[in-house]
Amino acid sequence: MSVRGIRxxxxxxxxxxGPILQATVEMLNDIVKANGIVPHDICSVFVTVTGDLDATFPARAIRQMEGWELVPLMCALEVPVKGSLEKCIRLMVLVNTDKSQQEIEHIYLGGAQALRPDLTKA
Known part of the structure; x- marks a missing residue:
């Protein structure tokens, strides 16, 4: 078993x-479903937001999900690069898994699909 990062x-x-919390849950649910993981397999989740999202902590949404109460979470601000994607929430989910790096499915939704078109499913 290895520790893998899922983006x-x-x-x-x-x-x-409301929209920040809903989007966070949607993204995490898609990551869980695509990779067949459960909260018990999660080492930690690192959450970043762009500076224009300050209405709430996205980690609040994860903390309220059943089974996620003990998963270590941390929020931070994304590096403020000029011209970068706005109103974006990012996750780095560290998980214990038998999957290879090539088998991990990263999830990019909405406007964030532009960040990694090579990993976005059509």
Whole structure:
């Protein structure tokens, strides 16, 4: 078994608590489903947001999901590069898995598909 990183990103249209929390849950649920993982397999989740998303902590949404209460979570601001994608939430999920790096499915939703078109499914 190895520790693997699973990346995810999603954009929201507005800097409001509801949309930020909903988008976070949507992205994490897609990561879990695509990779066949359960909270017990998760080492930790690192969450970043762009500076224009300050209405809430996205980790609040994860903490409220059943089974995720004990998973270590941390939020931070994304590096503010000029011209970069706005209103974006990113996840780095560290998971214990038997899957190879090539078998991991990274999830990019909404406007965040532009970040990694090579990993975005059509």
């Amino acid at each position: 995810g990103a999603i954009t929201v249209d507005v800097n409001e608590e």
